[in-house]
Amino acid sequence: MARERYHHGDLRGALLDAAETLVRERGTDGWSLREASARVGVSPSAAYHHFASRDMLVRALSERVLAWLGERLRHDCEHAPGQEDDPQRRLIALGRSYVTWALDDPAVARLVLRGGATGPDSAITPHPHDVLTAELDRLTAAGALPEPAREGAEFVVWAALHGLAVLLADGLVRFDDPHAVTLQTERVVRTTLNGLAQEASHAAGRPAGRSAHTERLARVDLTLTQRQPPSMGA
Amino acid sequence: MARERYHHGDLRGALLDAAETLVRERGTDGWSLREASARVGVSPSAAYHHFASRDMLVRALSERVLAWLGERLRHDCEHAPGQEDDPQRRLIALGRSYVTWALDDPAVARLVLRGGATGPDSAITPHPHDVLTAELDRLTAAGALPEPAREGAEFVVWAALHGLAVLLADGLVRFDDPHAVTLQTERVVRTTLNGLAQEASHAAGRPAGRSAHTERLARVDLTLTQRQPPSMGA
DNA sequence: GCTCCAATCTGAACAGTGTTGAGATGTGAG
DNA sequence: CTCACATCTCAACACTGTTCAGATTGGAGC
Numbered sequence: 344m345a346r347e348r349y350h351h352g353d354l355r356g357a358l359l360d361a362a363e364t365l366v367r368e369r370g371t372d373g374w375s376l377r378e379a380s381a382r383v384g385v386s387p388s389a390a391y392h393h394f395a396s397r398d399m400l401v402r403a404l405s406e407r408v409l410a411w412l413g414e415r416l417r418h419d420c421e422h423a424p425g426q427e428d429d430p431q432r433r434l435i436a437l438g439r440s441y442v443t444w445a446l447d448d449p450a451v452a453r454l455v456l457r458g459g460a461t462g463p464d465s466a467i468t469p470h471p472h473d474v475l476t477a478e479l480d481r482l483t484a485a486g487a488l489p490e491p492a493r494e495g496a497e498f499v500v501w502a503a504l505h506g507l508a509v510l511l512a513d514g515l516v517r518f519d520d521p522h523a524v525t526l527q528t529e530r531v532v533r534t535t536l537n538g539l540a541q542e543a544s545h546a547a548g549r550p551a552g553r554s555a556h557t558e559r560l561a562r563v564d565l566t567l568t569q570r571q572p573p574s575m576g577a
Numbered sequence: 578m579a580r581e582r583y584h585h586g587d588l589r590g591a592l593l594d595a596a597e598t599l600v601r602e603r604g605t606d607g608w609s610l611r612e613a614s615a616r617v618g619v620s621p622s623a624a625y626h627h628f629a630s631r632d633m634l635v636r637a638l639s640e641r642v643l644a645w646l647g648e649r650l651r652h653d654c655e656h657a658p659g660q661e662d663d664p665q666r667r668l669i670a671l672g673r674s675y676v677t678w679a680l681d682d683p684a685v686a687r688l689v690l691r692g693g694a695t696g697p698d699s700a701i702t703p704h705p706h707d708v709l710t711a712e713l714d715r716l717t718a719a720g721a722l723p724e725p726a727r728e729g730a731e732f733v734v735w736a737a738l739h740g741l742a743v744l745l746a747d748g749l750v751r752f753d754d755p756h757a758v759t760l761q762t763e764r765v766v767r768t769t770l771n772g773l774a775q776e777a778s779h780a781a782g783r784p785a786g787r788s789a790h791t792e793r794l795a796r797v798d799l800t801l802t803q804r805q806p807p808s809m810g811a
Numbered sequence: 812g813c814t815c816c817a818a819t820c821t822g823a824a825c826a827g828t829g830t831t832g833a834g835a836t837g838t839g840a841g
Numbered sequence: 842c843t844c845a846c847a848t849c850t851c852a853a854c855a856c857t858g859t860t861c862a863g864a865t866t867g868g869a870g871c
Binding site for chain 1: 848849851
């Protein structure tokens, strides 16, 4: 596995690859920078010309995977089975893609989902969160999600899906039947959307058209975390 | 800080305390066993008479906190503001307690919520998950949650609440107004419950009383993870 | 009271870690 | 062909988790 040329060519990418498979083999912390370097056939200190620290390596990997996940979600929305025009079907496809990924690649998912550096901003495109909000907009435009319930709705849906994904990736819950994951994911999305719709219709029944409760919620200023992109990474 | 007696008396507890404050100061991995030992005024190897490894220390701490959280949730259900007879109010109080804790003590929450050893089983009493299911049962008994929707409902609610808590603890979302957290939590719980109720009523409208979809969901075998309790830890 | 065992803790050591800095080795622009 | 610069190596640093032989102690049984 020793390379012949002194210069590696793409050491950065190779280190990210090695780190990714190491995460898969032994989790986020079950490996060392030295080991990743050794796998690539390079001295430990070589890595420091591409990443400021081990943490930065992990963060860069996290961002790489996150961007890939964004692509995957978007793709699976576009190619939702059945009618991809139905915005609700699209959202279910998104949820399924998200959760399935977390379950199929749990070690990497654990790394990425607890966001050491996965705050929505960075140069990550498309960020999974953006894909979700776009789908909710589409849902609203199609009339499937009432206007009054739209504000902050991405947060409710995100929490539910994220919770599901994290619970599965962490192994806190487990399904015997792999198909059950799909069903539960679908149920979570449907339940959440139904709940959101009903909340809005309740509000519409009130005198002012929107209840005081909904009104206050609308004023909630949901600020997504700003994080520095790794200086040498990404 | 050096103790006078050779035997510490309660080194185990003292190490757990030190670990807890270290987690709070520098996160799950930002400290060493040696440092925790030093804080307690004891040699590093002393810790190994109480915990098989550093990991076991962390796991034991996780379980201690988890049990404490269970107590907290149960307490906050019992003493729900307003009418503690209203099962929906109780569940909202539970959600509030859960999420608020994650936000107020994020470092410890991060440690505990990703469950290295927090699978519902162990000797943890009361386990937060059990408190949740008990509340859902109460909700069903009161008629606020239709029978057909009860099965697996704890999973939907848990996912939503857990997702919210994890997103906040990980700093993936942030609210400017601290009160907004309360509102969003309430919204998440309400939305989920409404969604579950509506799902059931939809099903009731069908010929067989339960749709094929609900029928399949009912057969989902939700298995909670079984994990070994740490051999030397509690 | 004393004895003696088992629990508890210490000290020194091991291999392995992240990280640094000085120097070797190539590469591509001029 | 040269030479500056990016890339990589080597050796070293302080520190980590962990082990184990031996010192220290509290308490049970006499």
